Amino acid sequence: MRGRELQLNTSLAYVKSIDLSSNRFEGEIPQEICSLVLLRNLNLSMNQFSGNIPSKIGNLSQLDTLDLSLNHLSGQIPQSLSSLTFLSNLNLSYNNLSGEIPLGNQLQALPDSSIYEGNPFLCGLPLSTKCSEDGNSTPKDPKDNDNEDGNEKFWFYVSMALGFIVGFWGVFGTLIVKKSWRYAYFRWFDDIKDKVMLAIALKMARTQRKL
Structure with a gap:
C-alpha cells in the first residue's frame, strides 16, 4: 500500500479503529472517512497527507484518539473538531x-x-502565540527579538544617564547658584557630622567603662 492514495468504501462503515501510521500515503485525507461514525481511534501519523483536515471530522462523534501528526496538512483546524466530546488524545x-x-x-x-x-x-490557547485581528499568526524573526533587546538596553542606559545628570545638577546646581542655600547645606552637613562624631565618642566611652 506504500506510495498509493488511500481509498475507502462503505464496507468499512463498522470499523472502530484505523491505524495506518508510518506509511507513504499521500494526497488529501478522504472525506469519506468522516462517515465512519463508529470510529474510536484514527491514526494517520507519519505519512505524506496534504491539504486540509476534513471539515466534517466532527461527524466522528465516538472518536477518542486522533493522531494526524507528521504529515503535510495545511489550512485551519476545523471548528467541528471541538465538538468531539469523547476526544481525549489528540496530536x-x-x-x-x-x-x-x-x-x-x-x-x-x-x-x-x-x-x-x-x-x-497556529495561534491561540493553549499556545503562547496570540492571534492578530484577522485570526492569523506570523512568527517573529529571531533577529527582530535581538534588535528589540538591544533597543531596550540602549534606552535603559540613556534613561540612567539622564536621571543622574538631572539629579546631580538638580542638587549641586542649585547649591552653586543659590549662595544662601549653599551655606545652609554645609551648615546642615556640619551638624550631621558633629552628631555622628558625638555618638561614636559616647559609644566608645561606654564600651571602655564596661571593660
Missing part, C-alpha cells in the same frame, strides 16, 4: 496548519501545547 503536531485554534469545551480540556507544536502559524 496535530508537525504539519503546516495555520490560524486560530478553535474554541470549544473539548479542545479546552486538552491544554497540552505539544499537541500543536511544529505548526508555527
Whole structure:
C-alpha cells in the first residue's frame, strides 16, 4: 500500500479503529472517512497527507484518539473538531496548519501545547502565540527579538544617564547658584557630622567603662 492514495468504501462503515501510521500515503485525507461514525481511534501519523483536515471530522462523534501528526496538512483546524466530546488524545503536531485554534469545551480540556507544536502559524490557547485581528499568526524573526533587546538596553542606559545628570545638577546646581542655600547645606552637613562624631565618642566611652 506504500506510495498509493488511500481509498475507502462503505464496507468499512463498522470499523472502530484505523491505524495506518508510518506509511507513504499521500494526497488529501478522504472525506469519506468522516462517515465512519463508529470510529474510536484514527491514526494517520507519519505519512505524506496534504491539504486540509476534513471539515466534517466532527461527524466522528465516538472518536477518542486522533493522531494526524507528521504529515503535510495545511489550512485551519476545523471548528467541528471541538465538538468531539469523547476526544481525549489528540496530536496535530508537525504539519503546516495555520490560524486560530478553535474554541470549544473539548479542545479546552486538552491544554497540552505539544499537541500543536511544529505548526508555527497556529495561534491561540493553549499556545503562547496570540492571534492578530484577522485570526492569523506570523512568527517573529529571531533577529527582530535581538534588535528589540538591544533597543531596550540602549534606552535603559540613556534613561540612567539622564536621571543622574538631572539629579546631580538638580542638587549641586542649585547649591552653586543659590549662595544662601549653599551655606545652609554645609551648615546642615556640619551638624550631621558633629552628631555622628558625638555618638561614636559616647559609644566608645561606654564600651571602655564596661571593660
